Amino acid sequence: MGAEEREDPEAALGSPSEDRKDATTEACLTLLLKHSKPTAQLVSALLSSRDCVGMAWWILVSSKKAKLYMPLRSIDLSECKVNARRVFSVLEWLSNDTEEITLGPSLVSGASFEFLRRFLETLGGGEEGCARRAEDSQRAHLRSLVFAEGSLGSREIRGLFEVLHPSLEVLSLKDGTPELADLMREGRASSLKGLCFDDATLQPGLLQHLFTSCREARPALRLETLSLCGVWMSGWIQGLCDSISAGAFPLLRTLRLNRAGIAGCQSMEILTRTIRGGHLGKLENLELEKNPLDEQSLVDLAGVCRSSFLPRLRFLNLNGGRMSLTALGSTETGTKEVFEALTDEGRPEGFKRVHFATKFLSNALAEGIWGGRFPFLKVCTLVDHAAMTFAEASLRAEAIGPPDLSELDIHLSSRESPASSRPVAALVGSGRLSSCLHGLFLNEYESLEEEGEVSSSLLESFRTVSFPHLKTLSLILGPSSVLRNSIGLGEGLERGHLPSLQNLIVRGKGLDREGTEALMKAASLGHLPSLEQLVVAAPVRPCNESAMLLRSALERGHLSRMRQLSLPHFGLGDSELIEISKAFSSSCLTALESLDLSFNSISDDGVRGFVGALRDKTLSRLSSLNLTLNAGVRREAGEVLATALNEGKLVSLRQNGKYSLKEGLELGPEAELGFNGAINTEKTNFRPSFRLQSGGLTFGNLGLTSGGSLHSANPSVCLRK
The missing domain is CATH 3.80.10 (Leucine-rich repeat, LRR (right-handed beta-alpha superhelix))
Known part of the structure; x- marks a missing residue:
């Protein structure tokens, strides 16, 4: 036998040297992944990029084979532009700890829907998937499926309900069609525990159609969570309450109506009348954040915060910013009624937590917060007069900080007397809010000398006091602030006093060139690692130094x-x-x-x-x-x-x-x-x-x-x- 005819022994045995080489390469890659500690956000980004899908696949394979511990609870593919076939073939390697997937139009609509259908069938959805559920216990057990805006049309809606996995508990939609209402009436959503339409774009009349279908659904819905945050449609609150009164949601535990345009006493009267009818006896969480509730609305709501109406209520969310407080608190009555209801003997027995916002706070309530008499108050927004009363009460308090507050937002405006802001500035500078301050908003509308004293005092606070939990800082500075030291904030950032800051907004004539450069220097030194929003707007001269620091x-x-x-009025020319x-x-x-x-x-x-x-x-x-x-x-x-x-x-x-x-x-x-x-x-x-x-x-x-x-x-x- 010639040399050219001899069989390579290593090739005949499967090339052990090559196998060892592959095993070594695999071990090295796995070791690199362990050190890099990939997150769900990283995997989502890799899978959404055409050139990085292979790396995402390798991470998922390593995780599923237990070579890499990575709790991948959720995947967000709302902006994915990769071919649907490639994406869903990779997603088949998801481990069983993945609970939520967000999908965008490119992975759902049109021809892509067939690949989504096959993927859901591999997870055990539909008739073909029933047999597969017992075969592979390591497959992902999705609990929540989220569809971005523009993803689902009539065809996709109907096809989706044919292959929903039995373990799926929550369905979140940004669109709705009449077919969805028909499917709910047919009982196709009876296994769902949660239905979310947060910020959804709905056709006129569709929401009312959905509520009617919920009442007529057979078998009856078993929803425990209903979320309609950000849905602004006239008359919908009446349709919702009619469905609740008709027994459409007998198991409802969480009702989220944040940013839902519930304005005026009429809307709240409809809701509270439904509660008084005993139709929400199992409700545990009621969220009404950022709704412009007026005084009477709060009084009506306080009247139903009783064990006789909401025996299982544990969480009430009435928080909101300045814009949602335009009508709230013309007197102190509404705030007082809510706190009295939640401390009364007739309150729900298991009540644990309230998020609240107010423009007016009595001395007694302010002292009660500092004295720990409201252990259920965890998150609070105080605006103008309420912030001043709270700050003055701190002078009489023995506690180092509010004992129960975990998150506090303060809004100050010069439309109030500048003197009212001075106690707040002193309180912030004392460091007693260091453990709970999450947001600080200062708006100097005028250019008074006294206002400059307040803002300068606040800026000095950041130089000397650390606020490890502060996430949002918004300063609109009047020209008087320049007369003080406007670079105190920059120095505080350089010293690492605001490590969690996500939103930094500094605007107005009070921000001069030196202050701008101090902010940019802090960014260039890496002292703003969590920053997501940066707005610097001031009528300053061209600032090449600031531009270089930002670069x-x-x-x-x-x-x-x-x-x-956002850099409006930043003095940017072509060179900058x-x-x-x-x-x-x-x-x-x-x-x-x-x-x-x-x-x-x-x-x-x-x-x-x-x-x-x-x-x-x-x-x-x-x-x-x-x-x-x-x-x-x-x-x-x-x-x-x-x-x-x-x-x-x-x-x-x-x-x-x-x-x-x-x-x-x-x-x-x-x-x-x-x-x-x-x-x-x-x-x-x-x-x-x-x-x-x-x-x-x-x-x-x-x-x-x-x-x-x-x-x-x-x-x-x-x-x-």
Whole structure:
């Protein structure tokens, strides 16, 4: 036998050396994964990127084979653009500790739905999946399935209910169709324990149709959680309460109506009348956060916080910010009634927790908070007069801090007497709120000397006191603040006194060049690791030093969680914008969704430099770009931006193409004309809509000339508020 005919012994035995090499490579990769400690957010991002699906697959395989411990409770694929077949083939490797998956339109609608159906069948859903459930106990046992806006049409809704896994408890939808109501009437949702329509876009009358179907469902619904947060539709509260009274939700334990437009005593009267009828006897959690409840609404609600009406109530959420308190607390009656009801002997026996917001607080209630007489008060928002009373009560209290409060937000406005804010500033500076302060909002409307004293005192507090739990800091500074030390905040950041800060908003004439540079220096040194929103707006002179510091922070990855960067009135010229844009070539900034560069001195050259720094995956999630009120941004800038979108840059802006107050592309009229002439609408999938702006500026394809005449490159015009 010739040498060329001899059989390689290692090849005949399966190449042991190659097997050892593969095993070593696998062990090394697994070791690297263990040290990197991948999170659910990372896996979601990898699986949503075309070039990183393989790494996501390897992580899931390692986790399922118990080579890597990674509790992967949830996966968010709402913005995934990867082929559905690839994604669902990887998701088959999910381990049995995965409980929730969020899916976007690209993975659900149209031809993609067939792959979703097969995936749900592999988990044991539908008739074909029944036999598979006993075969593989390691498969994911989904408890919650979330669908992003635009995911489900009539066909998908009906097909989804055919393959729902028996273990599925919660279904969250952002859309609704009449087919959904019909399916609920047919009893197809009888196994669900939770139904969520948070921030859903529903057709007119559909919500009422759904409530009617819930009443007529056979077998009866077994819902324990119903969530309608952010759903603003006229008359829906009556339909909901009618369904509750008819026994549609006999097992309901959690009712979430946050941000649901429950305004005035009429809506609350309908709800409390239903409660008095004994139809929510098993309710444990009632959430009404950020609803503009008036005085009578609170009085009515306090009247049903009794064991005779809500015997199992454990949690009541009445929290909210300044905007939801416009009508609340014209006197102290509403606040007093609620606290008296929750401390009365007739209160629900197992009541544990309340979240509350108020503009008025009596001395007795304030002293009770400091004295620990309200152990159920865990989260509280105090606005203006209530904050002052609370601060004055601290002077008479022996406790180092509020003994029961875990989260406290304080809102101060100079519309009240500046003297009323001085006790609050002193309390913050004392450090007694260090363990519970989560949000601080200061708004100086005027330019009084006394206001400058208050804001300067607060700024000094950050220099000397650590606030480890502070997540939101919003300061609108009047010009008097400049007379004091406005860089105290920057020094506090450099010293690591605000390690958990997520939202930093500093605006107004009180922020000078030195203060701006101090903030940017703190960011460049990595002292804002959790920051998600940065808004710095002040009429300062061009600040090249601040721009360089911001670029350094972005390049070093110190602002990797940033979702909103807003720099209006920042003194940005072309050179500063180009300086910041250099960071884009070395950093993908995958979390950034909104970039506001309005009210600066940017021209076409600056926009050209900005676009020139973009790479294929740069700013991959950017859905909002605002360049309005830059006098130099003209037709050429619009053409440059359109070309970038045509080439596949700014992919989220290119694919979403949504224009609204919070997302889209905002340009001046000349730049819009250039943009409209160069954009390839078929290639970019742009769907423009329009709104008028002040000062003759426009939005989308709509233009308003100086003479007042209207011109439009697209006959389909939709004006948005």
